[in-house]
Amino acid sequence: MDRAATGRHGRYGSMAAVPTVARWWSDRTDPQRIELYTRWSFYGWLATAPLLSVGIHGSAEQPPDQPAATVFLAGSVAVALTAVLLARAGLAARLTRRTLPRGPALAAAAVALLTSAAGVLAYGEGVPGSPALVWGAGMPPAMVLTAAAAVWPTRTLTRAGFGVGGAIGVLVVALGAPPAVGAVQAVVTGAALTLLALAFRFSVRVLDVVREMERTRGVQAQLAVAEERLRFARDLHDVMGRNLSAIAVKSQLAGELVRRGRAGAAEEVAGISRIAEESLREVREVVRGYRATDLAGELAGARSVLRSAGVACTVEGEAVVGRLGEPAQVVLGWAVREAVTNVLRHSRAGRCAIALTDEGEQVVLTVTNDAAGTPGPWGSGLTGLGERLAAAGGRLTTRPAAGSFTLVAAVPA
Template sequence: MTVAAPYPARLRYLRHMTLWTLLLFDGVVFLPVAMELFWHRSAAVPVLLVLAAALVVSCAVAAHFMIASVAAGGPPPMTRRVRVAFGCAAAGALIAPVVAAPLYSPSTGPPAPWLLLPALFTAAVMAGSGLPRFRTAVAGAVLAAGAGAAGAANAGQEVLPAVVVGAFAVTAACAAVAAQVWFWDVAAQADRARQLEGEAAVAGERLRFAAELHDIQGHSLQVIALKSELAARLVEADPARAVAEMREIESLAREALRDTREVAYGYRTVNLTVEIANATRVLAAAGVHCATRSDADPPALAPAAERLLGLVVREATTNVIRHSRAANAEIELVRDGAEVRLLMANDAPLTPSAAGSGGGLAGLAERFEAAGGSLSWRRGEDRFEVTAMLPAHVPVPAPVVTRDGAASR
């Protein structure tokens, strides 16, 4: 089975492919124009020097802007050096068709290869300079058509073919480069949206936990505060009642402590269906495709059993996000005889420390053993599985908080 690469790896591959496609386009323009310069090597030396400089500077600056459009994540800083290079490349790209036109006879038509330089330069500026793309393309087409017309007029050729070739070359080059850059921009925006969705999912879970903790602690602490004030006033007037109030305060404090521990460690009632749905949503936000399977008639579970299985879903989901580079995951909940089997798997193994002996899956395994079930995990080269088995109708003892605040079963 071929395992798909994780989303970040696919995004890096797309970035490299887009960058090399743009640079290949630069090379495709450079080579034929360089060959054209070679075939006209018998021209005057000043003309050859001007054309060679225009070719090298235009292609080099175009490559710089193309790299900036993808690899640098934005337009390059317009320093003095960049502005000078930009001006020289623009001037060279526009001067080259004018200077090269006399090298072509009227029968051969306009100097089409040299009109590729303003086309390439315009497309690169449109992609990576940060200037308005449509306006840049239109301005480049107009300038290229003007350069072609000037060259044709200088060489005594027909002006219209040169204008058409120059405008068409710029339009085609801008369309090709814009398509590549647009596709990359969409992928980059999708990646940013995926990251924001994951952060929003985490923030939502924190808000839910904070609200639940506030609901538990707020009422209990308010009652404790009122009863403490009452006990303080009764110490001298009615010592027996003050003692009773203090004992009630102690009971309320222990109850609040127990409820807080239940929230913190996930001991409160958990809807397993909701937990699986949340896990699917969180994994999707992290770029992991999650498939779920279950029986047509979902097994009936005791609340405590549902709570334990929900904790497995949470722990396994956290491990996938924190400790693996998975692209695909699966969750299966089926009846297996008198037991219920929960399987969570992903296509990238966890790091060896993900299921440490002091907590995590190891800690849950102890609780499953005490409940009459089992929790195991298996690490392969391209797969990690967590399997939880638990009796469907056997309630699991809830933790009891002792007087010293420690949780026991």
């Protein structure tokens, strides 16, 4: 191999196929990183049980009982293994919102109890309340409590921690220590075990918060997509509904004029072409998200389209348009468009009156036609219009009657 190849591949072969730790870590999301940190914090601490048992053995002030000490040291290895398995099961159960699995919990508790008993037998002789005795009895249940912190609530961990501390205090007194010493040992040991378990409990809680934030971001993204789809569907309905209705009316009128041999058919066909071109432009604007309406233009268009369809149309209050802001004009323009679409598609009206009234704090648009209305749920068009008005601080009401149908849209002035 030449020098260039050696420089490229290294003395011991290519390292390109081996992912670096930094790359492996950067490929994870923030929740995955925190989960890995939390999980291995549990595993790392629980795996130190054998090392702690060696330290406890070395701190004994009197020569320990060797058979019991051997069982204690071996039991600490079993405590580490069962506690790691319990923590793993607890973290998985928390992810699915289940309780702590009974099998791993019972196995870890039994191993911890036997190891604690071996610690008492090994280090119980000599000075009552010695550190070797206290921690020989307290270390195994401390590991189990830490593993259970993945699922158990704070109150349960506190009760268990001080329960173990109280049991150790009673044990110290039973071996000959003064009651005051036993009480201090109970409080100190219970507090130490509880704080240790709660520290790991806090790390799990942080992981829960990060997961919830990630889930919330996902929900927000889904809502944004749903809102955009709703906007597109609503705009497409509003844009195409009236224009297609107008094209249908003008097509029928042009056909009738041709059959009767009257002039004006070409004018109606030209109108159809103009409306089709306008529809194409508006659909493109809807796709781009820049669709807007002009109230004055909508009122003029409504008058023209309705008259072409044979509906007598009157418009009052056009002077109010100039005093309105753009948001009010846009939403009222949509209201005019939707009202006209409904007149053309869903009624046999002969007259339609459109009135725009400035009431000071609000502007009210009223569209009334002489077709009989029937009470019932709104369709997608009126529902979408109601949502537009509500977003602008306004409201939409309809008043169907025996000989008329009235649509009222009100927005802040």
